[in-house]
Amino acid sequence: MIDKDNQHSFVKTYVIAVIICIGFLAFSLLFIFHIMRLNQQESANYLNESAQQSQTAVEKQISGDFQTLDGIAECVGDLVVLNADQVGQLLKRINDNNVFIRMGFADKSGIIDFYDINGDIHKNVDISREYFFNDALMGKDVISRTVEDPMNPEHYIDYYAVPIRHNNEVVGVLCAVNKSSVLRKIIDAPVFNDRGFTNIIDSNGDIIMRSVQTGERYDNVTRLNELGILSVGEQEKLSQALKEGESLSFVYDSDAGKEMAVLEPVGINGWFILTVAPQSIVRDYYNKTAIGMILIVLAACLIFLYLLYHQSKIMAKSRNELLKAAYVDPLTGQRNNVRFRMDGEDILRENKNAPYGIWYCDIKKFKFLNDLYGYENGDKILKRLSDILLNHNRKDDLFCRVSADNFSGIRSYHERVELTDWFNELVREISESVMDKTRYLPIELCMGIYCTDDQSEQLTLNDMIDRANMAQKSIKEQIGSQMTFYTEEIRNQTIKETEMEALGKEALEKEEFVIFMQPKVNIQEGNIIAGAEALVRWNSSQRGMISPGEFIPLFEKTGLVVDLDRYMFEKACQWLRNYLDAGRPALNVAVNVSRLGLFQEDFVEYYSGIKQKYRIPDFLLELEFTESVMLDDSSAFKNVVEILKKNGFRCSLDDFGSGYSSLNVLKNLSIDILKLDILFFKEGTDLRREQVVIANTVAMAKELNIRTIAEGVEDTEQVEFLKSIGCDVVQGYVFSRPMPLMEFDKMLKELNGRSIDVLKD
Template identity: 30%
Template sequence: MNIRLKYKDKEKSMRNMCKGEWWKFNKKGVIANYTEKEFNNLINFCILIIVGIFVLIVGIYINIFNGALNDYMEGTLHELAKENAAIVKKQIMMDMETLEVASKIMESKGNQSQNRFVASINGSKRMGVFKEVGLSDLEGNAVTTLVDHVNIGDRDYFKEALQGKSNVSGGIVDRTDFKEIIIYSTPVYKDGEIVAVIFATNNIEDYSRILDLNIFEKSGYTHVVKSNGDYIIKSTYKDDEEYKNLFSEMRARTIGVYDEEDIHGMENHVKIQKSGVIEVEIEKGKRYVSFAPIYINDWYVIFVVRKNLVMEKLMSTFNLAFWSFILILVGYIGVLIYLMRSNGKNKLNLKRLAYVDEITMHANYRKMTIEVKEILDNAKDKRYAYLVFDIDKFKDINDLYGYEQGSTVLKQIIDRIGRSLFYDERIARIYNDKFAVLIRYFDKGSLAKRIKDVYERVILQGDIIVSTFVMSTGVYVIEDNSESIDDIRDKANLARKTVKNSHKSSMEFYDEKLVNKMLYEQEVTNEMQDALKNDEFKIYMQPKYDLKTKKLCSSEALIRWEHPHKGIIPASRFIPIFEDNGFIKEIDLYVFEEVCRRLNEWIGCGLTPTIVSVNLSRVHMFDRYIPEKLEFIAKKYLVNPEMIELEITESVVLDKSKDLIYIIEKMKMIGFRIAMDDFGTGYSSLNLLKDLPIDVLKLNKEFLGSGGTSSKGLLVIKDIIVMAKHLNLEVVVEDIETEEQYELLKSMDSDVGQVFLFSKAVTMKEYEKVLRDSLTWKREDKN
C-alpha cells in the first residue's frame, strides 16, 4: 500500500516539475520541495559526475591509444629501417651486377690490355655509375680510369677476388683524393682460371644522399654500420665525426637508466642478424633507434630520429580527434573514423610492402608461406603437392632483352599459372627466376595433369622468348599436412636440384632415395680431389677386335675408382657427378695423359701399340682450346696423335654444331682420329652427321638388345652400317656378348667390335700381355 502511494507521488512530482515546482525525497521517502538554486546545484553535480566519467573514459582511451600509437610508431620505424636496408642492398647488388657484366664481357673478348680496357670503360655509359673503374693483374698492379698505375695487392677486396669471390668493401680511404669510398671487386676468368681483377669505387657520400632522402624532413639520421658497430656510411645530416663506432657513441652519449640494457640487447640482435627498435635518452632528448640487416657482409642499416619529432607528427592527428570529441561528439566520431581509415591505409601499404612482390605485383613468397600453412591446417582429407621450378639461364634473357623485359616475363609466368589455380592453391616467386606452386590433386592421374598444365602455361604460349625456356622442376607430394613449410620447400627444391642443368625441361619427384643420392654425390665430391692425388683412379683397357679376323686391332681407355674402403667403383657411379661439378675436366685430361704415358713406355719397350680410344666429356667439347691442350700432352710423351682416337657422345652435337665442327676439324688437323660414341641413343641429325669430320661410328649396345636382336633391330643395324660405309666411316659395335650377335654383325660387314666373348676390360698390366700375345700372333702369321 505504501509502495504504491510512493510511486504515485513520484508521478505527481514529475507533473508538478512541469509546472515549475521542484520536489525531492527526504530520507524517509517523504517528498519535499527543492529551491531552483538547489536543483541547479544538483544538475551541476550530475554534470560534474558525467564530466568525471567522460574524463576517465578519455584517460583510458588516451592510455590505450598511446600504447597502440607506440606500437604503430615502432612498427613504422622498423619497416623504415628494413626498407632502407633493402634500398642499400638493391643499390649495391645493381652496382656489383654491373661490374660482373663487365667481367663477363672482358672474358668473352679474350686477351685485352689494361689500357685498352680502361679506354673502353671511359666510353661506356653503363660503367659511368662508378667514380673509378680499374683492372688489376694477379700481382695487384692496376690501371684505372683516374690514375695510370696503382698497386692494390695489399687490399682485402683484391685478395678475396683472387679467391673467386665477388665482394664489396666499405670504409676504405681512396688513395687518390683521400675520400672514404666503397669498393666493388670481381675476378676475370679465362679458361676457368682467374687472370685479372676488375674493381670499381663510389664515394660513400653518394650512398649517404640516397639514404637521407625524405627522412622525417631531414631530421632523421640513417647510417650503415658493421655488426660490431663500426660506421661504414654516415648520414650527411650528421656532422659529428668524433665517434667511429655506433655502440661506443651510444654508450658515451646516453643518460637513461635502462639505456645500457637496451644497447646491449641491440648488440645481441645485430650479432644474429635480427632487426628491431630501441629507445635511448641523450642530453638533447630521447631518440628512437631502429635497425635492420642488409644481408651483405655483416652490414646493418641504423635509423635514428628524435622521439618528440615522431610524437609531434603522430600526436597532431590525435589532438584533432581529442578536441573534436570534447566539442562535438559527432565530430569526434568523424575524426575517429578518419583515423581508423588512415590507419587502415597505412597498414594496407605496410602489408603491400611486406606481402607483395615488387616484380610481379602478386603475393610474395612470405605471404604464400603464411597462406599455405593455413590451407594445409584446414585441409582435412585434401591432397596437395608442392612444386619448385626455375628457368635455366634466365640471366641470358636479361642480358639479351633487358631487365624490364625479364621482369615482364616473370610476371607473365605467374599470371598464366595463376589463372589456372583454384581458391585453395597458391603460387609465388621465391627469388630471381625461382617459383613455388601449391596444387591440389585427387589421384596420381590428376596430379600429372596439373603438373603438365603448369609446364604448358609457362612454355607453350607462343611467346618467342618463353618458348625457349628450359624448366627444372622438383615436386614434393605432401603426405603430412602438419609438416613445416620450410621442410616442404626444401624437399621440393632438393628434387629440383637433381635435374638442374640437364639441358632440357625436366622434373623429379622427391623421395628418400634422393636424399641418399645427394648424400652419395656429396661424399664423392668430398673425396674426388684426394682420390686423384692418391692415384686411386685406374685406367682399364677394353680391347677391340677385327670381326673378320678376330685379331686385336685397337682398344678403349676406361676409368675405374679403386676406393680404399669400397673396392672398385664403376665409372657410371661417379662420372655423371664429375660432369655436374666440373671435375670431369681434370679426369679427362688425367686419362688422356695416362694413356700417352703408357704408349710412350710400350714404344720404348719395343711394343707396337694399337690405336687407343679416349673419351672426352661434353664439357671439354665446348672448350675452343682443348685441341691445343691435348696436342701439348701428346708431344710431351712423344706420342703420334694418329695413335689416339677421341670419342665424343652423340648428344654433344645437338648443342652448338658450328663450334663443335670447328673443334673437331682442329683436332683432325693435329692428327687425332674422331669417333662418335653411343650413336643411336639420342636424336641425331643424319644431315649433321654428314657434315661432321668424324672417322668412326660406334653403335650403342641398345641396338643389340638383351642377348639377341629383333628383326627390326637387325634392319636398323644393317642400314646404319651401309650408310656408314658410304660415308667412309669405320663401324664399331659395343658390348658384343653372344656368339649369335658376333656372327650376325660379322655377316653385316661390320668392322670392329668390343667383343666380351674374347675379352672384357682389363688392367694396364694385363693389356700389355694382350699386346705382347698379339705381337707374337702377328709374327707367327708372317712366318
C-alpha cells in the first residue's frame, strides 16, 4: 500500500507524464501539419515538373520534325527547275525514309500532290485556304492544330508546313502530315496516377490537342476559360501569361472541386502545355497520412501512459521491499554500510557528549579460509561473526559489514577497558563457534578503534571510520588477534608511508634504486666466488640512503614491490650483459622475486623477455623466492618453477627454516638451490641438536640434487661446520658485506678466480 508521500509522488509523476504526452502530441500535430504543407508544395512542384517535362518533349519533337522538313525544303529549293513531277518523285523517295505519313509540294497556287508512306498519291489537293499554307508562304515554319484526316477519317493528324526558297525567294511550300498520336503519346503520360491530365492549347486559350486522361467531364470544353471558375485576379494573370507566353500556376473551381493547373509555353506556334490535377488528390493523400500518423502518436501516448501506470503500480507495491533491500546486507541480514553511516551520524549528533568507540575489524587471512574451507563455509563464518556482534549490541550500538570480511561499528563505553574486554570476548566466541570448521587455521581478528573522547577536531563519521581503519592496518601484520586504539602517531605513520610510496614511484622514474652485490662463496672449492646476490639500496635525492627494511614492507603492502622487482631484474641483466661483453668469466647472479610479483599474470613472459633482450646465457640468472609463496598457491608455484627452468633460469628457495618450512617443500618442488636462514644459527639453545638438523637438511638436499647456500653467516666457526657437512656455498658478512657494483667488479678483477679471504672482526 502506498503511503501519502508515495501517493503524492505517484500523482505528481502521472500528471507530469500526461502533460508531456499532451505536449508531445501537440508538437507532433504541428510537425505533421508542417510536413503536409511541405508535401503540398512538393506536389505543386511535381505538377510544375510534369508540365515542364511535357513541354520539353513536345518542343523537342516538333523542333526535330521542323529540322527534318527544313533540310528537305532546302534540297528542293536548290533544284534549277521546280518541276512538280520531279519534286514529287524526290519527295516520294524521301518520305519512304522518315516518320511522316505523307508529304507533298505546293506552289504558290496552293495545289498539292500528297505522297503517302504506303505509296498512295493524292492529286491536286487544294490547301490554298489553309492558314498553315499561307503562313508558310510568308516564310514561317507552321504546325496546324489537330484535325480529322480527310484521307482517312478514322485518324487525326497534324500538318507541318515550311517554306521552299529558291534564290532567297519563297517559291512554294513543303507540307508534311503526321499522326497526332505522336504528340499525344507525350501528353498522355500519367499525371498523379491518371487522375490528372495534360492538354495543348494555343495563345487564344483554345484546346488544340487533348490527352486521353482528360475525362468525360471535359468533353465539351474547347477553351481554357471553360475549365472552371477563376477569380478576377487569376483571369488577369492567365490572360497576361497567354499573351506574353509565360509560365503560370493557378487554381480554379470546377464541378469536381478545386483543380491545380500549370501553364508552360512550348515556344512554337504560341502553344502552351496545360497540366491539371485535382487539389483533393494531394490533400486526401496527405490527410490520410496525417490521420494515420496522429493515430499512431496518440496510440503511443496511450500505451506510454498505460505502461507508466502499470509500472507505477508495480513500483508502489514493491517500494517498501526495495527500500528495505537498499539498507540491508544480503549476507548477514543486518544494516549495510549505507544505512549504518546514516544511523551512525544520527546517534553521534544526538549524543555529542557521550563517549563512543568507532571500530573497524578485519578477519585475518580470510582469503586462505575461503580457499581452504570453501566460500560457503567462509560465508557462514561472516554470518556467525555478525550474530555475535548483534548479541553484544547495547542501546545505540550499531555495526555493519563494510565489504567482504571487513566490519565496522559504533560502541558506547565508560572506560576503554570495556572495549578491550569486549574485543577479547568476540575473539573467544568466534573461535569457539567455528572451531570444527577452522581447526587447521584458527580465526584471528584485527581491530582498530577510534575513541570520540580523544576528539580534538570536528570529524564526520567517515573520518572516524578511516582513522579506525588506519589503526587496524597498523597491527594487521602482527601475529594472532590484535586490537589497538587510534593515536596521532598511527596517523602520522600512515601519512609517512603514503609520502614514502609517492616518493618510491618518483624514485623508480629517476632510477634512484641501485644494486649492491653480496658475493656467494663456494666453500667446497677453495673459497672462490661462485656468484652474487643483487640487493636493492635506495639512494634518495631527498632523504639520502633509505634502509630496505623501511621501504620493502611498505612496497609489499602497496604493490609497488612488483615494479621494483622488475626494475632490479633488468638492471642486473644490463650489468651482467656488460660484464660478459668485456670477456669476463661466467658469473651466477641471483635476484629476489616478491610473492606479489610472482603471481602477476605476465610474470614468466616478462622475465623471459628481459633475459632474451640482454642475451643472458641459460642458468646464469637465479630467481630467489621466499618459502611464504607456498602458502598462496603451492601448485601454481610448482608450475611456475618448472616453466622458468625450461626458460633457462635457476630457482632457489630463500629463508628456508624461518617460517612454515616443511619436508613437503623439498619433496614436491624441483628447485635448484636451497638457502638456509641464519635463524638456524642464532635462535637455537642446543647447539648439538641444531647442527644435527642442519646437517641432515643439507644431506637431504644433496640426495635430491639441490645445492645448498647458508646466508647470514658471520663467523669462521660456522663456515668450518658448514664445510664439514657438505654445504656448497656461504653468503654473509664473514666474507663480504653487500657492495656497490663498481666495488664488486673491482673485487672480481683483483681476485681473478683466486680464493677470497675471511673478513676479520
